[in-house]
Structures are given as structure tokens and as C-alpha cells.
Amino acid sequence: EIVMTQSPATLSVSPGERATLSCRASQSVSRNLAWYQQKPGQAPRLLMYGASIRATGIPARFSGSGSGTEFTLTISSLQSEDFAFYYCQQYNEWPPTWTFGQGTKVEIK
């Protein structure tokens, strides 16, 4: 079973600053890695897939990088609407399984 570990659990950032979130896989997932944003009371929203491809409508201040076991989501200049929880998710080829990280909360400093 592939385990996804996100760090830090909480990230305190001032508006306009840069935020860097990490996600580590217990074994290689190639680039089968997605990122989601979730605000309280809402369903998750897809931000990135294929480790570095922004989903439709996602602002360019969001970027993703990494492959294998180490991945990063960067928000270049935090806006008020970016304060939320962020989850990474991997897909394993066989047997097909999907695993989420435990999440990172990005809060206002």
C-alpha cells in the first residue's frame, strides 16, 4: 500500500507571500499525482494533475513539480481565497488504488 505524507500539517503565511507544500510517496508513483483544494463546507476542487498540469480555470500562481516520491505545490503569491486545506492524491496502476495525503492547512499568518 502506498502511503502519502504531506508536510507541514499547517502552514502560516501572510497574504502576498509564497507558500510551498510538500507531498511524499512511500514508493514511486511516477507523475501520477494530483492536488486538490478544499474550503470548509465544500467539496474538494482539482488544482493540478500529472504533478504539474493545472486544471482548467486554475490561476497561474499555482504550480506543481516533482516525480517519483517527492512532490511540491507552490502558491507564488497567496490571495485571500487561497487559505484552505490542500490534499495530494496518487494513483497506483495495479491493483488500481487511489490514496490521499492527510492534508496541509494553509492559514493566515
Add this chain to the structure above:
Amino acid sequence: QVQLQESGPGLAKPSETLSLTCAVSGASISSTSHKWGWVRQPPGKGLEWIGTFYYSGGTYYNPSLKSRVTISEDTSKNQFSLRLSSVTAADTAVYYCARLGQFDPNVFDYWGQGTLVTVSS
């Protein structure tokens, strides 16, 4: 516009079976272009994948839940369902249904709003 809507009882008793349905509009669950799945989120906790199916392609479950979970589909109603047996308080969660495949075959691109199921006597 793709929409998914979960429905079902908001309360289940311990040891009983939880049953939820996801009604889909704007897309067909019998399309081979997409997969469909269930994800849950206990209060104040993270996301947990429950299972995924694709029409004519099989159904796959989280190994930790596999013995208790069944996902089935009703193409005549364009909906799919989740059954989770022998529930305990640990199964209390918001349950989401979701679609995979718009951008990548294995990422969740459209989500329902979620429905809270509480397991309590």
C-alpha cells in the same frame, strides 16, 4: 454541466448497512471515457478513497474497506450506489461521489456536494 448529487439517510445504526446513491446529470455513467467513485471525509479529518468503478471496466475498492463495501450502478437511472455494511462510529463521515477522467483518467474532476452520515444508536 456535469452534476453529481448524493442522497440517502443521514443516520445509520451501528452494525447496520449504510446506503447512498449518487445521481448524475450532464454525463453518462455508461460512458467508457470516465470512471466514477466514492470518497469520504470524517469530521475534521482528511479524505479517504472508498472505491471506483468504470463501466465495463471493473470495480476497485480500498483494501481497508473491501470486505464491507459494494458499489453498483443503475444505467437506466444514470446513478450509482454505495453500500457499506457493519458500520461503526468510525464510519461517520461526509460521503462524496465524484467523477474521474475529464483531465486525467485517474483524478477526481467533478464532485458532489457531499452528504453527512452519522453512525449512532
